[in-house]
Amino acid sequence: MFKQAATYSNTTNIQEYTETVTGYITKCIEDVTHTRSITIRANQKPWLTGEVHRLLRARNIAFREGNPAGLRAARADLSRGIRKAKRQYTRKITAHFSDSRDTEPVAGY
Known part of the structure; x- marks a missing residue:
C-alpha cells in the first residue's frame, strides 16, 4: 500500500515512502493513545x-x-x-x- 503510493515509473521515492509510513504510524499512535502533560x-x-x-x-x-x-x-x-x-x-x-x-x-x- 505505501510502496505503491511512493512508486513512479518503476522507481520508488524513498523519501516519500518514509514520510508515508511515518505519517501512518503517527496517526495510529494518536488514535490509540492519550497525550498527557x-x-x-x-x-x-x-x-x-x-x-x-x-x-x-x-x-x-x-x-x-x-x-x-x-x-x-x-x-x-x-x-x-x-x-x-x-x-x-x-x-x-x-x-x-x-x-x-x-x-x-x-x-x-
Whole structure:
C-alpha cells in the first residue's frame, strides 16, 4: 500500500515512502493513545504531599513561636510524615512495575 503510493515509473521515492509510513504510524499512535502533560518542578520531590507540607508549616510556626516542646513535637511529626509519604510513594511506584523484575525500591525511598 505505501510502496505503491511512493512508486513512479518503476522507481520508488524513498523519501516519500518514509514520510508515508511515518505519517501512518503517527496517526495510529494518536488514535490509540492519550497525550498527557505532567509538570514537575526542579526541586519538587515526588513524595511531598499536602500532608507533608502541612507538617512543614506546623514546624515552621512552632519554630517562630519559640516553643521548644512544640518544636520538638512538630519535628517528630514531620519526620514521621516524611517517612510515611516516602513509603506510600515507593508502594505507588513499585505497583506500576509489578509485572517487571525491577520492583526493588530505590534506596532512601
